[in-house]
Amino acid sequence: MNIKQVKHKIQYYETDKMGIVHHSNYIRWFEEARLDFLEQVGLNFAEFEKEGLISPVLSISARYLSPMKYGDNAIINVYLTKVSNYKFEFSYEIIDAINQEKKVEGESSHCFLNNTGTPVSLKKEKFEIWNKLYNMVIKKGENK
Amino acid sequence: MNIKQVKHKIQYYETDKMGIVHHSNYIRWFEEARLDFLEQVGLNFAEFEKEGLISPVLSISARYLSPMKYGDNAIINVYLTKVSNYKFEFSYEIIDAINQEKKVEGESSHCFLNNTGTPVSLKKEKFEIWNKLYNMVIKKGENK
Amino acid sequence: MNIKQVKHKIQYYETDKMGIVHHSNYIRWFEEARLDFLEQVGLNFAEFEKEGLISPVLSISARYLSPMKYGDNAIINVYLTKVSNYKFEFSYEIIDAINQEKKVEGESSHCFLNNTGTPVSLKKEKFEIWNKLYNMVIKKGENK
Amino acid sequence: MNIKQVKHKIQYYETDKMGIVHHSNYIRWFEEARLDFLEQVGLNFAEFEKEGLISPVLSISARYLSPMKYGDNAIINVYLTKVSNYKFEFSYEIIDAINQEKKVEGESSHCFLNNTGTPVSLKKEKFEIWNKLYNMVIKKGENK
Numbered sequence: 001m002n003i004k005q006v007k008h009k010i011q012y013y014e015t016d017k018m019g020i021v022h023h024s025n026y027i028r029w030f031e032e033a034r035l036d037f038l039e040q041v042g043l044n045f046a047e048f049e050k051e052g053l054i055s056p057v058l059s060i061s062a063r064y065l066s067p068m069k070y071g072d073n074a075i076i077n078v079y080l081t082k083v084s085n086y087k088f089e090f091s092y093e094i095i096d097a098i099n100q101e102k103k104v105e106g107e108s109s110h111c112f113l114n115n116t117g118t119p120v121s122l123k124k125e126k127f128e129i130w131n132k133l134y135n136m137v138i139k140k141g142e143n144k
Numbered sequence: 145m146n147i148k149q150v151k152h153k154i155q156y157y158e159t160d161k162m163g164i165v166h167h168s169n170y171i172r173w174f175e176e177a178r179l180d181f182l183e184q185v186g187l188n189f190a191e192f193e194k195e196g197l198i199s200p201v202l203s204i205s206a207r208y209l210s211p212m213k214y215g216d217n218a219i220i221n222v223y224l225t226k227v228s229n230y231k232f233e234f235s236y237e238i239i240d241a242i243n244q245e246k247k248v249e250g251e252s253s254h255c256f257l258n259n260t261g262t263p264v265s266l267k268k269e270k271f272e273i274w275n276k277l278y279n280m281v282i283k284k285g286e287n288k
Numbered sequence: 289m290n291i292k293q294v295k296h297k298i299q300y301y302e303t304d305k306m307g308i309v310h311h312s313n314y315i316r317w318f319e320e321a322r323l324d325f326l327e328q329v330g331l332n333f334a335e336f337e338k339e340g341l342i343s344p345v346l347s348i349s350a351r352y353l354s355p356m357k358y359g360d361n362a363i364i365n366v367y368l369t370k371v372s373n374y375k376f377e378f379s380y381e382i383i384d385a386i387n388q389e390k391k392v393e394g395e396s397s398h399c400f401l402n403n404t405g406t407p408v409s410l411k412k413e414k415f416e417i418w419n420k421l422y423n424m425v426i427k428k429g430e431n432k
Numbered sequence: 433m434n435i436k437q438v439k440h441k442i443q444y445y446e447t448d449k450m451g452i453v454h455h456s457n458y459i460r461w462f463e464e465a466r467l468d469f470l471e472q473v474g475l476n477f478a479e480f481e482k483e484g485l486i487s488p489v490l491s492i493s494a495r496y497l498s499p500m501k502y503g504d505n506a507i508i509n510v511y512l513t514k515v516s517n518y519k520f521e522f523s524y525e526i527i528d529a530i531n532q533e534k535k536v537e538g539e540s541s542h543c544f545l546n547n548t549g550t551p552v553s554l555k556k557e558k559f560e561i562w563n564k565l566y567n568m569v570i571k572k573g574e575n576k
Contacts, residue, residue, distance in 0.1 A: 012323055012333065013168060013316045015161035017214055017481070022157055023489040024459045028301045031456075035300055045300065046359035049449070057455040061493035070161055071334035156467055156477065157460045161337070167345040168315045172445045175312075179444055189444065190503035193305070201311040205349035215478035301456060303449035305502055310445055358449055 001136065003040055006033040007097065008074045020067035026104045027060055030092045033076035034108070037090075041136065043129050052115040053125070058087070062106035073097035079138045085121040087111050088133065145280065147184055150177040151241065152218045164211035170248045171204060174236045177220035178252070181234075185280065187273050196259040197269070202231070206250035217241035223282045229265040231255050232277065289424065291328055294321040295385065296362045308355035314392045315348055318380045321364035322396070325378075329424065331417050340403040341413070346375070350394035361385035367426045373409040375399050376421065433568065435472055438465040439529065440506045452499035458536045459492060462524045465508035466540070469522075473568065475561050484547040485557070490519070494538035505529035511570045517553040519543050520565065 008029050016022040035045050048055070068074060075095045082089035087109060094104040112120040123130045152173055160166040179189050192199070212218060219239045226233035231253060238248040256264040267274045296317050304310040323333050336343070356362060363383045370377035375397060382392040400408040411418045440461055448454040467477050480487070500506060507527045514521035519541060526536040544552040555562045 011320055012160060013166055013319055016156060017159035017161065017163045018486050018488065019161045023492065024157060024456045027456045027459055031301055032299055054450050056450065056499060057496055059495045060455065063491045064489055067488060155464055157463055162342050162344065167348065168312045171312045171315055175445055176443055198306050200306065200355060201352055203351045204311065207347045208345055211344060300448060301454055304444060305447035305449065305451045307449045312445060
């Protein structure tokens with residue numbers, strides 16, 4: 001399955017007084033790309049939450065290699081790196097759309113909860129989606 | 145009843161590349177002061193929403209008189225200017241805590257909805273709170 | 289001159305606990321559409337600011353007609369309604385991309401300042417751009 | 433030197449449709465506490481940047497142990513864990529002000545740049561501040 005990249009035009013309101021994108025925004029773009037990825041795979045989050053399931057963030061990390069500026073265009077690549085019964089993990093690359101320079105890289109991990117806060121096995125509850133995700137996992141060192 | 149003013153220390157992440165507070169943040173501080181005001185009057189929003197009631201914003205306006213910067217401290221004054229069965233209106237002044245200079249002024253209006261989206265009469269549903277609010281309305285031209 | 293509409297996919301991080309877009313974000317999208325409009329007309333803000341000019345917001349207003357949700361797609365229409373030597377004014381409509389329902393409408397006004405904070409006449413400093421803008425002003429009641 | 437803790441009242445605009453604080457906001461509170469810490473030590477960032485120095489974020493990480501909600505009050509503890517000539521590192525704990533439960537923990541690293549983007553040795557440029565910071569470094573395993 002071919003995943004369409006997410007493009008993000010950098011907005012004035014995303015900058016700070018250093019004149020560059022505030023570092024908290026890249027964390028938001030990780031989410032932007034992750035939910036778009038899941039939607040492309042068939043896990044629409046708006047639908048997902050209507051069924052009483054949520055997927056909170058367990059951890060996040062980011063390395064800021066080079067700043068982005070207002071007027072730049074970002075491409076956000078997202079890779080599924082691990083899927084287990086209760087948890088899934090992603091890695092990210094944010095790239096300048098013009099010169100392909102890598103700007104930010106990072107990772108995040110997530111679980112599934114029902115509306116009482118109990119962990120949910122996606123494998124049990126949504127096997128079809130879980131299986132699709134499982135088959136999309138990219139091993140380390142593998143060509144992306 | 146004496147309402148305690150809301151103080152807001154301006155954060156780096158609230159600035160933009162102009163080097164000043166991004167104008168959308170003052171709108172957030174209006175909310176910050178409004179919910180604090182309602183809490184002081186006895187309408188705790190976290191409790192309020194647990195009962196299935198919400199209070200969306202109907203309109204907002206702001207005049208930006210002078211910019212605020214990272215490191216400044218803001219005082220946000222909020223005044224209840226109108227209370228009817230279904231609607232209430234506020235006005236705001238954002239003031240520099242040091243020199244008392246007025247930086248931003250604005251207004252907002254709000255209604256009440258239950259969780260099916262139907263307008264709710266606060267006067268009927270929460271008379272005690274409604275009555276308290278009604279008695280706090282400040283007429284135009286009145287000394288604040 | 290035909291102005292291309294700005295499309296904005298609503299992000300999860302733009303919602304609040306009411307389950308709808310937080311009202312401060314529409315103010316950001318006004319900016320998103322305004323700067324895109326100016327860029328299309330030839331006033332690139334990144335370039336503009338390199339010359340030491342800035343354009344702070346003087347006032348903003350918005351009426352929230354109907355909430356937008358995560359997963360919705362917005363179209364933001366922007367109209368130039370007034371251009372004078374020192375000031376310009378815009379009006380906005382935010383529309384659901386699917387059913388064309390109007391969700392939010394609003395206005396904003398802006399001036400130009402140099403890096404010492406002195407008001408700048410765009411008509412004098414950038415006549416070509418000023419003139420282009422002047423010819424794009426939409427009169428009230430005019431068909432958009 | 434005794435560092436005063438930063439308290440942060442959780443705002444409605446910091447929540448998302450899951451009904452909890454959006455995870456990107458904790459990253460902002462890390463900054464809030466870090467800049468407050470530096471200010472207490474004598475490195476006022478507003479002054480610092482007037483001299484043409486900036487301090488961008490190199491990396492960030494966070495583990496989300498338990499969600500915070502609108503109406504909660506957070507305490508943000510910040511610890512300086514490493515100071516070298518060109519780089520400094522912090523760790524963070526975000527704690528519920530009422531029950532002292534740890535909610536989020538994380539780390540960040542930072543460098544110093546002048547306005548041409550060249551790395552700056554804080555040890556050379558601001559020895560007094562650098563030395564003060566150096567003496568505040570907390571070793572791992574040390575009682576905080």
